[in-house]
Amino acid sequence: xxxxxKRHFALLMNPYKLVFIYCLRLLLFWLSVGSALPxxxxxxxxxxxxxxxxxxxxxxxxxxxxxxxxxxxxxxxxGNKIEEHPEVGDNxxxxxxxxxxxxxxxxxxxxxxxxxxxxxDHANIHLLKSEILFAQxxxxxxxPEINKTIALNYINAKIYALAAQINGNLKEYAEAxxxxxxxxxxxxxxxxxxxxxxxxxxxxxxYLRCIRDANKAxxxxxxxxxxxxxxxxxxxxxxxxxQAKFDxxxxxxxx
Numbered sequence: 001x002x003x004x005x006k007r008h009f010a011l012l013m014n015p016y017k018l019v020f021i022y023c024l025r026l027l028l029f030w031l032s033v034g035s036a037l038p039x040x041x042x043x044x045x046x047x048x049x050x051x052x053x054x055x056x057x058x059x060x061x062x063x064x065x066x067x068x069x070x071x072x073x074x075x076x077x078x079g080n081k082i083e084e085h086p087e088v089g090d091n092x093x094x095x096x097x098x099x100x101x102x103x104x105x106x107x108x109x110x111x112x113x114x115x116x117x118x119x120x121d122h123a124n125i126h127l128l129k130s131e132i133l134f135a136q137x138x139x140x141x142x143x144p145e146i147n148k149t150i151a152l153n154y155i156n157a158k159i160y161a162l163a164a165q166i167n168g169n170l171k172e173y174a175e176a177x178x179x180x181x182x183x184x185x186x187x188x189x190x191x192x193x194x195x196x197x198x199x200x201x202x203x204x205x206x207y208l209r210c211i212r213d214a215n216k217a218x219x220x221x222x223x224x225x226x227x228x229x230x231x232x233x234x235x236x237x238x239x240x241x242x243q244a245k246f247d248x249x250x251x252x253x254x255x
Contacts, residue, residue: 071098089118093125100132108132123154134162139169157186161193164200173204191220195227202234210234225254 078095085091096111112129130145146163160183167176180197187193194217201210214231217224232247 068102071102074098087118089115089120092118093120093128096128096132100128100135103135105132105136109136123149123152126152127154127159130162130166134166137169139166142166143170157183157190157193160186161196164196168196168200168203171203173200176200177204189220191217191224191227194220195224195230198227198230198234202230202237205237207234207237211238223254225251228254 075095075098078091078098081088081091082095092111092115096108096115099105099108099111109129109132112125112132115125116129126145126148130142130149133139133142133145143166146159146166149159150163160179164176164180164183167173167179177197177200180193180200183193184190184197194213198210198213198217201207201213211231211234214227214234217227218231221227228247229251232244232251235241235247236244
């Protein structure tokens with residue numbers, strides 16, 4: 001375990017390697033058929049500018065301009081492929097994935113729909129569409145897409161957590177709590193999932209359960225300001241004004 005942590009730390013301290021890994025994985029995704037390769041947030045953000053002559057030593061020294069340039073080059077290449085073969089749904093899917101990474105959700109959604117009209121119906125296309133619609137706060141249309149993803153047996157903690165958030169925003173709290181608990185069962189050390197469930201607990205007026213979940217989220221990640229905010233509201237609801245005041249102050253400090 002310690003050896004793996006050391007290798008991971010060494011990788012983070014060499015952002016040039018991260019650039020190579022990110023570009024390689026994105027290229028593999030571009031060349032793959034019918035499957036999205038999830039990209040680690042650290043690989044996307046911890047990359048160095050081509051202007052640096054020495055390895056950066058802090059996050060302030062790092063940007064992702066050249067990564068975006070690489071993505072835009074892929075968009076151009078995919079655009080050419082689509083012009084040549086407009087009937088190939090995989091090219092629309094790959095381009096939708098890149099648009100989503102760039103937060104160009106309108107273009108991403110349009111390409112998702114075009115890919116589906118070309119016959120694509122695998123779990124990844126429905127997952128991507130649900131994430132795009134969730135980002136646009138279109139929860140009603142996101143719901144059938146995430147349900148389809150799960151129905152196709154493409155299941156992991158992230159997908160369950162997304163399903164929980166979509167259902168929660170539609171006030172389908174029983175389903176949301178069920179999905180969030182499944183996410184926690186798969187990743188019991190993920191503080192964010194406890195935070196999501198704590199918020200759902202609060203909305204169904206299960207204040208003591210909310211406090212327990214918020215406590216667990218804070219135990220796993222003491223810098224979760226939202227968890228303090230939720231716990232503060234729950235403590236206020238049960239009459240613990242002193243703790244509620246502390247939580248409110250802590251949430252303000254972190255946020």
